[in-house]
Amino acid sequence: MKAKDQIKLLVVDDHPTFRMGLVALVESQTDMTVAAEAGDGKSAMDLFRQKKPDVVLMDLRMPGQGGVETILALLKEFPSARVIVVTTYDLDEDIFRAIQAGAKSYLLKDMPREQIIATIRDVHHGKHKLPPGVLSRLEERSRRQELTEREMEILxxxxxxxxxxxxxxxxxxxxxxxxxxxxxxFTKLGVQDRTEAAISAVRHGIVHLE
Amino acid sequence: MKAKDQIKLLVVDDHPTFRMGLVALVESQTDMTVAAEAGDGKSAMDLFRQKKPDVVLMDLRMPGQGGVETILALLKEFPSARVIVVTTYDLDEDIFRAIQAGAKSYLLKDMPREQIIATIRDVHHGKHKLPPGVLSRLEERSRRQELTEREMEILxxxxxxxxxxxxxxxxxxxxxxxxxxxxxxFTKLGVQDRTEAAISAVRHGIVHLE
DNA sequence: CCGCGATTCACCCATTCGGGTAGTTTTGCG
DNA sequence: CGCAAAACTACCCGAATGGGTGAATCGCGG
Structure with missing residues (x-):
């Protein structure tokens, strides 16, 4: 296979070992290659400008600039960029925000290798199908009513x-x-009291612990 | 380097991609090699019996038999087995239970590659030094009073x-x-009300969500 | 057998919480 | 400008919560 036919990827994740796994996975395929790796949002931007990859694999939780902010900044500068989120947490709110921000797909880190590979090919070809589990969570999220800023502060x-x-x-x-x-x-979250509200907020990723 | 001098490893993790990263990391070193990989506790036991690895890298959160249970079962059958926990969550309770169960060290998945490699060498040589961040969390855990069974149920x-x-x-x-x-x-957890108790329980990994 | 921790229950009391209703002010958007 | 949504405040009330005190029972180890 000629190099020019290969899908060029940018891998963005602050976990060195997981990033190594993604690289190894991609390089094991003949039709794709990793053009660059980044450990944070800032260097991801720089490397994208240099390498112009076809597809970006991006983690959401990163030190400094978070994944969603990076997607937003990236798509503002390069509206045609194709970003696939690959993250540990299958939290409704994260998924929703990432897709809203313009991510083409959303994968979980515990998904089988074949699914990651297949999604990279699909997204590169313009498709953006979401895995069923992720899709159902996204639907659940959209059924939930939007919280106002004040409500967020209080939550x-x-x-x-x-x-x-x-x-x-x-x-x-x-x-x-x-x-x-x-x-x-309480009515928006569908709960009875503050304790349920707190747990629900954490479970759905509306509020992050730490 | 002769093969017999190499550290033989068993890698146990249900995330295929992260496992691939660990394998790639280990194989990039001349003095160690991966003898086998497992995606769950049961097959980890089987593979240990077959390969008799020098060191086991083990995730805690796995479907079916969890990491702590696997460590317990493994050390009962092979008291000299050396297990290093490599996990995503830096929750006090998980760390405590893993060390109690007999793990020699506890690493976090976002740690730099060098640290993982160095720890493998250390543990293989009989040392079992814990990384500073992990150590401080372990100390925090031990300062906390033990909860009774009834208290756990209620929590x-x-x-x-x-x-x-x-x-x-x-x-x-x-x-x-x-x-x-x-x-x-409340007094044991150092909190004022049930909401704080719930959050504290989740944060410290005393109770797992989902 | 004694002691101790764990568990159980009761009563009192002040505070907090959650629900309902009602009203004003502010703010953003067409 | 005018409307609608959001934000803010007040009052009432019953229920839930948290703190304090006292006491009985059970099981286990010294």
Whole structure:
């Protein structure tokens, strides 16, 4: 197979060993090759400008600039760039944001090698089919109502274990207002109380721990 | 370098791509080689019996038999086996249980390649030094008081968002008793209320989501 | 057999929480 | 400008929660 026919890839992941696995996987195929590797969003941008890869494999959780921000920046500069997200966490919110940002597909790190390879070929050929498991999560996400900014702030404080009083003073609003937001928050998340809300937020990736 | 001088490794991880990365990493070194790969605990046991590797690299979260159970079973049959845990989650409880089970070291999947290689050599030579980050988490874990079985049950239900009344009927005890356990639970975890308890339990890996 | 930790239950009390209703202000968009 | 959504505040009320105290039972190891 001639080199010019090969799919040129950029691999972006801050885990050195996993990145090595992706590279080994890609290089084991005759019709694709890794043009460059990056460990963070910034150098990913630089390397894309230099190498102009056909497809980018991108992790979402990275130090510094996150994956979603990088996708956004990349597509702004190169609207035709094709990005496949390959990440550990199958959290609804991450998937949703990545697809919203313009990722062509979303794979999980524990998926079989054949599926990763097949998806690279598909995306390179312009298709962007999502794996069934990922698709169902995306649907679940879209069934959930959008949270307002204020509700997000409050939800984050809930996850930090703050009481209504603490939240009210942290946001410079009355305790009643906090309770008001909580009510709508509970119905949107489909939960009964703050503990369920906190767990649900973490489980769906609306709020990240740490 | 003669083959008999090489460190023989068994790599156990259910993520095909990460496993590929570990294999590529090991094979890039002249003094070590991968004797076998396994995607779950059961086949890891089989392959250990066949190949008798010098060192085992083992993930913790695996379908079916988990990592800790596998380590326990392995060391019961082969007390001299040397197991290094290589896992994604740097949760205090996982680390603690793995070391308790007899793992010689505990690495995180996002660690640099050199550190993984160096640890393999160290463990093969009988050392079992833990990386500083892991060590500090282990110390934090040991500062925490041990939870009783009952407290664990209740904590799990708290994470599921159950109310005191629901917990009491689920465990066939009075609501007052639930409240009693919660008190000691709160002090042991160093938290103020059930929401903090739930988050803390998830963060430290005492209770797993999903 | 004694002690100790774990578990169980009860009662009281103050605080917090969650639900309902009602109203004003702010903000963004057509 | 005018409307709609979001944000904010207040009040009431019942339920849930968390803290304190006291006490009985059970099982296990010294």
């Amino acid at each position: 984050q404080l809930i996850v930090k274990g703050r009481s209504n009083k603490e939240i009210s003073s942290a946001l410079f609003i009355s305790e009643d207002t906090v309770k008001y937001h909580l009510k709508t928050l | 799990q239900l708290i994470v599921k968002g159950r109310s005191n009344k629901e917990i009491s009927s689920a465990l066939f005890i009075s609501e007052d008793t639930v409240k009693y356990h919660l008190k000691t639970l």
